[in-house]
Amino acid sequence: MDQNKLLNDCLRGKASAQRELYAYFAHPMLGLCYRYTKSLADAEDVLQEGFIKVFKNLHQFNGTGELGAWVRRIMVNTAINYLKSESRYQLQIKACTWFRMKIRN
Numbered sequence: 001m002d003q004n005k006l007l008n009d010c011l012r013g014k015a016s017a018q019r020e021l022y023a024y025f026a027h028p029m030l031g032l033c034y035r036y037t038k039s040l041a042d043a044e045d046v047l048q049e050g051f052i053k054v055f056k057n058l059h060q061f062n063g064t065g066e067l068g069a070w071v072r073r074i075m076v077n078t079a080i081n082y083l084k085s086e087s088r089y090q091l092q093i094k095a096c097t098w099f100r101m102k103i104r105n
Contacts, residue, residue, distance in 0.1 A: 003067055010058055022051060025068065029075045036079035042086075050078040 009017030029050065033043035053074050061070050 004063075007058065007061065007063075007067070010055070018055060021054075025071050026051075029071065032072065032075055033079050036076070036083060042082070046075070046079045046082050049082070050075040053078060 006017055006021055010021055026047065030043055030047050033046040033050070034040060037043045037046060050071075054071055057074070061067065
């Protein structure tokens, strides 16, 4: 995969390039989303929301780092925001925060 050509084609709105970018990153990013949500349905929702953000903000990718790392960062932030917004995850987030604070002290 030629990253620069793929990025340029995606920025031009070329649907085949967008499908290729999605196909390349979808599987590993779904796994990442699942590790956060522990639910396949929620992970799929996070994945879709994350890719909307990727394609909407692709023009902000400056190319200094790896594209995969940039996509991963968006997915992680999307998953965390999803967990914060869903009430059923609130207790889990509070417990993780409490546990991290205990480890640091």
